[in-house]
Structure formats: C-alpha cells, structure tokens
Amino acid sequence: MIRSVIKRLTMCLFFVGASFIAVDVIALHSITQALGVSTAPEPQATALMPKTIVANPDRVAASIPASRAMPTSKPMSIAAPVAAVAPQPLPPPPTMALASAEPSSAVLQLPPLNPTPILASLPQDDQAPEVAPTVVYPMPAHVPLPAARPPEEQRWPSPAERLGLDKNPKERARAEKCLANAIYFEARDEPVRGQMAVAQVVLNRVFSSYYPDNVCSVVYQNANRHLACQFTFACDGKRKVINERGAWARATRIAKQTLDGKIWIPEVAHSTHYHATYVHPAWRFEMKRLVKFGLHLFYRPYNWGDGSDEPIWGPKKPVEAHNGKAGTSGKTATTASAAR
Numbered sequence: 001m002i003r004s005v006i007k008r009l010t011m012c013l014f015f016v017g018a019s020f021i022a023v024d025v026i027a028l029h030s031i032t033q034a035l036g037v038s039t040a041p042e043p044q045a046t047a048l049m050p051k052t053i054v055a056n057p058d059r060v061a062a063s064i065p066a067s068r069a070m071p072t073s074k075p076m077s078i079a080a081p082v083a084a085v086a087p088q089p090l091p092p093p094p095t096m097a098l099a100s101a102e103p104s105s106a107v108l109q110l111p112p113l114n115p116t117p118i119l120a121s122l123p124q125d126d127q128a129p130e131v132a133p134t135v136v137y138p139m140p141a142h143v144p145l146p147a148a149r150p151p152e153e154q155r156w157p158s159p160a161e162r163l164g165l166d167k168n169p170k171e172r173a174r175a176e177k178c179l180a181n182a183i184y185f186e187a188r189d190e191p192v193r194g195q196m197a198v199a200q201v202v203l204n205r206v207f208s209s210y211y212p213d214n215v216c217s218v219v220y221q222n223a224n225r226h227l228a229c230q231f232t233f234a235c236d237g238k239r240k241v242i243n244e245r246g247a248w249a250r251a252t253r254i255a256k257q258t259l260d261g262k263i264w265i266p267e268v269a270h271s272t273h274y275h276a277t278y279v280h281p282a283w284r285f286e287m288k289r290l291v292k293f294g295l296h297l298f299y300r301p302y303n304w305g306d307g308s309d310e311p312i313w314g315p316k317k318p319v320e321a322h323n324g325k326a327g328t329s330g331k332t333a334t335t336a337s338a339a340r
Helices: 002-035 057-063 159-163 169-187 192-206 215-219 245-259 282-286
Strands: 051-055 076-080 273-276 287-293 296-301
Touching (some): 159 245, 169 215, 169 245, 192 215, 192 245, 192 273
Antiparallel strands (some): 051 076, 287 296
16 A cells, blocks of 8 residues: 555656656747747867857746746846967066176066175174274385494404405415415314304404514414414424315404404404413413403513503493594514413
C-alpha cells in the first residue's frame, strides 16, 4: 500500500516537473521570436563572442505569460555572445636615459647618488652632526742651508792663516807633509791625543822667537847633525819608509786639522819640548812639566814664561784671553831638544 502511494507521488512530481520545463522552453522560444533573434549559426569568427542586445520591454512583456510577467520601469539589457577581441600587446617599459644623453621628457628621474647619511642609532628626523671641513695645508719644504760659520771674532785665526798658507796652496801642501812626517815617525804608536800633542809642539815652536818661522824648517832643524837635531827621526840615519798606511792617513789628517786650527789641547798649551819616558835628558830640570800622553812627557822652559804672548788657535774661550799675535818673548834664546 505504502509503496503504491510513494510510486504515485513520484509519478506526480515527475509530471509536474516536466510541465514546468515545457512551460520554460515555450516561454524562452516566444521571447527569442519576439526579439527577432535568429537561431542560425553565425560566421566562425564571431560564433563564440558575447553580444549585448537591448530588448523592447513592451514586446518582452507581451510574450511572457501573465503569471510570469514582471513590471519593469527601465530598459533591460541581456548579455549575448559577441565576437572576441584579440589581446593587445603590453606597452614597452620606459627607456632609461644615460647622463650624457640629450635631455628628454621621458628620462627616468633617479634618486641622488650620495644621499645624506643618517646614523642607524638616531631617529629619522634627527640630523647628523655637522663636521667642520678639513683644511689641508701644503707640506713645508725642507731647504738645507749651509752651517753658519762663527764670526771672525768668535775664533782665533788658524795657524795656516797666520803663516799665510791659506793663500799659497803649494806651501800649504809642503807644510802639511812635513808636519805629517813628524807625527808619523815620532808618535805613530802613541794615542791619538799624544800624536796631536806632538803636532801642537811643532807649531808652538813655529810661533816662538827661538825657532824658525815655518813648519819644515822647525821639523828638520839641524838635520845634518847626526843625533844632534831637534827631532830624532830627522838625523838618526835610518831610511824613512812609510809602511803603515792607516797610521799615515791618521797623521795626515791630524796635520791638516792642526793647520786649520781645529785641534788645540789646553793641557799641552804652549809646550815646546817633550821626551820619552825611557830617556832622562839633563835639560828636563830647567823646564816645567805640563802633561803626559802615552810615553811622552811635555815641557816648557821656566825662563820662557807661560807663553801668554804667543798665539793660540781654535774656538775662543774666556780663559784663553791672549792677544792672538805672534810676537817675541824678548828672552835669551836657549837650545832645547825634543828628543824621543
């Protein structure tokens, strides 16, 4: 019983649905005829394209059954298939112009290359502290200047100047060689100050009124008398050969510097005699002993005074207030020996 009822209800529903579908198909057909739309296929190019059709509301309303008609106050637009439009290509990206190109309205404006730096630890609104510009000055040029020579009144005239050797190179070379011979053969084994002291003794005799007035004459005085000359090497009869090149170079340098007034030993002062410690000449009792260098003892005769009237050389000092002139002592000449 129940099954038959359900079957009848199902059949009723089926027929009712079919009737509604038929009514819809008939209504759609009537609308298309009222609008004049052809059901024939359109050309291939426009078959799939959507198309918009504006329908007359009065004709549409007349073709729709009264039960389905809806009041309309405005025109209705119904979408229909129309022809497809081919896609348009995208516009090319704007061209970036180089800085060296000609100006153009299409040039892309870039941000500045060096924006003002902002510290990460500071807020965006804060300004970085202003730094004063660094001024670069040119480096000072180093111009070497010759050393200033002391004024004439700050130094004593040199022995070469007093003897006029600075104006006569030939005589200067001869005097320098004679003085170097005396240093080399008399004191080459002595300390350097001992060799300087021998050179000073020679020049003290040159400026003394008791001896010749030039270097070579003082060094080789009485050289013709065997073992009776002033300097032993000049009359001992031995052949004079210079075998020690280093000692000769040192003797030459000391001779040159002494003539130039660069060497003056205050302890030697105006000594005019010296002898070795292994000999004991009788004249040593008539003289004042001043100093000892190496094996040589240096003296000056008592009767000759302290030599304050004789010249000195080298830098001027208050304690060396001599008259600076080569004069005579006025005393009686005495023969003295500077034996080794």
